[in-house]
Amino acid sequence: MxxxxxxxxxxxxxxxxxxxxxxxxxxxxxxxxxxxxxxxxxxxxxxxxxxxxxxxxxxxxxxxxxxxxxxxxxxxxxxxxxxxxxxxxxxxxxxxxxxxxxxxxxxxxxxxxxxxxxxxxxxxxxxxxxxxxxxxxxxxxxxxxxxxxxxxxxxxxxxxxxxxxxxxxxxxxIAALPTRKNAVGVDVGIKEVVITSEGYKSGAPKYTYHSARQLRMAQRRLSKKKKGSNRRRKQQQRVARIHARIADSRRDFLHQQSSKLINENPVICLEDLNIKGMLRNSRLSKAVADCGLYELRRQMEYKAQWYGREVLIVDRWAPTSKACSECGTIHESMPLKVREWVCPDCTTRHDRDINAAINVLNFGTAGSAGTDKARGAVKTPRAVA
Incomplete structure (x- = not known):
């Protein structure tokens, strides 16, 4: 290409x-x-x-x-x-x-x-x-x-x-990568940036969190400098260097993850997340921004176009977290604090993130994202005792 x-x-x-x-x-x-x-x-x-x-x-x-x-x-x-x-x-x-x-x-x-x-x-x-x-x-x-x-x-x-x-x-x-027959579902989050349906978890480096103390001290010194002075200008560059190091580290991590997924899988299923809406959550906005979720999707989409891969986007309203990937039972609610749960119908024990990635794969490969055919892969919602 x-x-x-x-x-x-x-x-x-x-x-x-x-x-x-x-x-x-x-x-x-x-x-x-x-x-x-x-x-x-x-x-x-x-x-x-x-x-x-x-x-x-x-x-x-x-x-x-x-x-x-x-x-x-x-x-x-x-x-x-x-x-x-x-x-x-x-x-x-x-x-x-x-x-x-x-x-x-x-x-x-x-x-x-x-x-x-x-x-x-x-x-x-x-x-x-x-x-x-x-x-x-x-x-x-x-x-x-x-x-x-x-x-x-x-x-x-x-x-x-x-x-x-x-x-x-x-x-x-750019030469296309060798063809393979497997497909993978990818769930993204804060605790683990990338989780695949095969059980892989990337972890979350949290670059902003680890540099928070250094950044806080540099910004405090900046606030005490006189506006327009040379010392304020130098301190502004020190603050900018910390931000640049955080951004470079995050970008490098995302490139590693996106390249790994593109190299190993010809078909990748992603969920269409509302990143702007997630950033409006005052409790999670800083952690969400530190993960760079939209940048991850952008990298995967253009790399897939380069190397002859396919990225399927799943409807954001699909119940990927609340549905059992084994029998299709949907929970009425699934708070973020619940990391593991047992299906009341088939008694299968699920890891929340891996189960969501498997559901993303099922919805993505079932047909067009968000259609009745894709939604038909799960049962009618029911309450969990």
Whole structure:
């Protein structure tokens, strides 16, 4: 299968490159804010909708008159930022996001460079680990993996923790994994992030919980720093580094679990959970957020598409936790504190999570999720003495 695959590498700039990147970030941020203000005024005052072509002409005139200092940055980066804003407005009009907002220097910064495909071999070579960008020169990257293909764009970003990254997307061909005949049901939770119908339990690392004391002390010190001072800025980076370490650890754990499931199973059944609703629970929201359940599903879906696997989504209203996987009896209620229970009809002793994973598998493979055929796999609800 031929698809776009993204690569992200840690980038260690020299002092000269840091200064130039500061200019690039500042100029592209100015272009974004100027373009957003121009678009908004044009629509409110004249009912006119501008696009990146109209704004590009105005930006050229702006460089010649009022803002000649914009020539210090790469001109192609300004055009890419205008295109980014076009994309943001398309998402807004489609109802996927809110109205684009102004950017500040306290947020994560990014700038995108377009590689000249006529001379791309001079500036990019994955084998010799060489990447050159306009006005930056050769970049010192941590080439943590091999790249297949040649990128057309390179995005250089700086996160709130002060780390620099270079990201690129290449068109690569991914071979499908060997076919197998088994299927697995996957239940997700807080105590165990991944539970399969075969009895596998991944555990829950709880990265936020284990870093809570360190994070609490760092945030307390931050609250005592004077706003606008250099010490406050440095302390903000210390807090951001703790959050970045937690996020990186969680993402690595989820990649391991999703890759394991995709490699071992050709068909995977998942439950369609209401993650936003779970996050509204004041007692469980922190633990739910620490598990990254939506990110796990997202990774499994795109990896399944890459490697020729299939992910089946089960209706969220299916009684996966309350139904007996042996005889189909449904309990009227099943509180979270009940981790093991005995079926009153067939006297089978169930582990709550494994039983739910088996039910997810049964519902997912019975037919379309949520149909009468899938719901027919269980009996009519009855009270449990």
């Amino acid at each position: 031929v698809t776009q695959r993204a690569y992200k590498f840690r980038f260690y700039p020299t002092p000269t490159q840091k200064r130039q990147l500061t200019i690039e970030f500042g100029h592209t941020r100015f272009v974004w804010n100027w373009a957003l203000e121009t678009r908004t005024k044009a629509y409110k005052e004249h009912g006119e909708s501008l696009n990146n072509l109209n704004l590009s002409r105005q930006l050229t005139e702006l460089k010649k008159t009022e803002c000649s200092w914009l020539s210090e940055a790469t001109a192609g980066c300004h055009i890419q930022k205008l295109r980014d804003q076009d994309t943001a407005f398309k998402h807004f009009f489609a109802g996927r996001t809110k109205y684009p907002r102004f950017k500040t220097r306290h947020q994560a910064q990014s700038v995108r460079y377009q590689l000249d495909q006529r001379h791309v071999e001079k500036n990019f070579n994955a084998k010799s680990q060489r990447l050159k960008l306009p006005k930056l020169g050769a970049l010192k990257l941590k080439w943590s993996r091999r790249i297949g293909g040649i990128p057309k764009m390179v995005t250089v970003s700086k996160d709130p923790a002060g780390r620099y990254f270079a990201s690129m997307a290449c068109e690569v061909e």
